[in-house]
Amino acid sequence: MTASSRSEHDLLGDRDVPADAYWGVHTLRATENFPITGTPISTYPHLIDALAAVKEAAALANGELGLLDPSKAAVIVAACQEIRGGKLHDQFVVDVVQGGAGTSTNMNANEVIANRALELLGHARGEYGHLHPNEDVNLGQSTNDVYPTAVRIATVFAVRGLLDAMAVLQTAFADKAAEFHDVLKMGRTQLQDAVPMTLGQEFSAFAVMLDEDRSRLAEALGLIHEINLGATAIGTGLNAPAGYAEAARRHLTDITGLPLVTAPDLVEATQDCGAFVQMSGVLKRIAVKLSKTCNDLRLLSSGPRAGLGEINLPPVQAGSSIMPGKVNPVIPEVVNQVAFEVIGNDITITMAAEAGQLQLNAFEPVILHSLSKSVTHLRAACLTLAERCVSGITANTDMLRATVENSIGLVTALNPRIGYTAATDIAKEALATGRGVAELVLERGLLPAEQLTALLRPEVIAGTGPVRT
Template identity: 85%
Template structure:
């Protein structure tokens, strides 16, 4: 040992590790081997906390079964609790994308926990004679059951945050649906005039879509509660004593507050990534529908003079370095881009799950990375869209009313009363002359004025069944 480094040993030989580092030689080699993203696993606090919870559950199970002395168990558990409280996260330094099926992540955790536990016991970091990363912290475990279990616990925790963010956006759209419930406008199909509706109806669909997707996400994440802790290397439980799997699961469920269950077939569970594929598919569904909603917001707010200009998005920044006064829909645009990322991540997760071979999938690190990015970015996108855009949207009510009054699509509402042939003629003449549908119907005596007025009431046109102020004739 020098003043600045300590010497550690592994199967490849000796290396010097910074004396203040809680990580050790395995982590050092992993840092050198995987300079891929520049993003360390410390960027994923859900994962770090989950790893600490798994290690604490394992040490308590080992203590229960008489495999670990109480002083070692207490020191390891104390180190794990510190990590779960947010300490030492900066010591998790390996790149999130790594070879080895997550072994580098598991060893990073083992070394950090061991060295902190050594300090708690009054020993120097790296003095593994007293407490060892593999023999004590990793006792009865393998990367192949620790890493997938931690990934699932982390994913469940992250999904809960996404569900909360989606609820915020759902409520924002719901509030606008109520605010705009009496604002009549033209609906469109294939970007062509269709039939009247209210702006409130339009915004209510965005709230409903979000709530539907929250339900699907809540269902999908239930599959992620099945864990393989106790499977060790390939699912046979080699080197784990009888009763360990259930003891470790029980401690982990207590620590996390999650209703975790041990897979019925641990060999299958150790190699199968189907739950992640399914969850990613639901995240893709959320992304697709969220992006569609943002497409609508951008289209409805297009203008201000040469577009639809039916709604106004709150201006949040100048839109151009060359065009004075231009304001762009930057918040929907950033949400669109998050959606594109999530859709791409789904392809990555699909391919990683498919690439597993025999008794293990070696590609869970990229599944972790992709799932984490999708979940956290979708959550941030939902909150940003709600707070920076949807909550400040206003309606251009006069523009909306004028489109209804001038729309040829209005004739659809009269079709059952004047007949398809007559309605077609009215539509053609209105298009050719620029005259209003109601005006032509009255001129040709197709309906009496009072009957026409009743048919063109906003409540009748939009099917809301409520009295809406204003005439459209």
């Protein structure tokens, strides 16, 4: 019969580990110590791939410098490549939020890689006399340079996905802006009638805001490419030989395809979380503006009879268990909630970055968790909003134009032609009687019908074209 467990040893003593586990005693203790979120690090595949990439680069650098036996380096590289190919992710079991500045995550990676490498060498898992998680897989490294580097690489790939999703949403709004380019409506300030515009202009603004935020996000992403691999414990490079940092960075760049650079001051880089704070701040900016856009969609579609009712959001589910026929703006609502979460995550990241002491910030695990949630949830929210809501929006064109024609705000567009005093009188009478501005202008003979019609063309009244009279 096959044994159900194997015994492993660490500084605290001996523990039995499941025989079929690729992780070992350090991971076992971490799973017992940190039953916090129930979210294992494998929830974030970009992080697992990044950890494997860092370990692969380290093995290649150590082999190149003659510090690691070529046969060991080869099987460590092979194990890392398997993990980056999607294998063994289920063996990364420690909770994403943990004490120890990420040590448990690093140990988990070391053990999984070592045990898979042992198999490739023809040995059983746990036979660390042939290849050791710390002596070989972690050679020349510390959690304090491995973990931040992996977090940065994972963040880059995750944010790239968010940038793509934002582009999809931006295109959806831009398409609607083109579709609604000549749909006249009233613009509003402070929820009061202001001046006429087109629905296309309104939707174009949503697209432009997303484009601006994509630019700011790309700028913040540039800072994340600076790594501290080779810094080891506090940035002095202790136990990493000369040439290791550059060799590891070069191999890591080749593996990931990212333009990674080694920080000019590794002591500073090992304790500083400023790039994560800046990234989170941009994510908050995106969340705030995206939530404002969703507020607008909910307002514009409110009703359908007793609200603004200017646009129709596609119905995606029944809105009530008691009110038949009710349909709610559930897609904008869920995006609002993602935005609230991102704003809260920004506070967490801010406090975690501030809480570091001296040469290390011990709170990067919660920074990773919060940043990853913000990025992945915003990505999903953008795609959901584009596909389940924006692409299916329709306009109540006749009602929108009637609102313009009946609004006293219309008189602002005629002010240059009929004068301020006459325009004020028209506005007062329209408000008092409920009659339309255009009707009153014609009745008083202030403008001929042909000229009034020309002035009220959508491209003229909304400022999108020349005045022709």
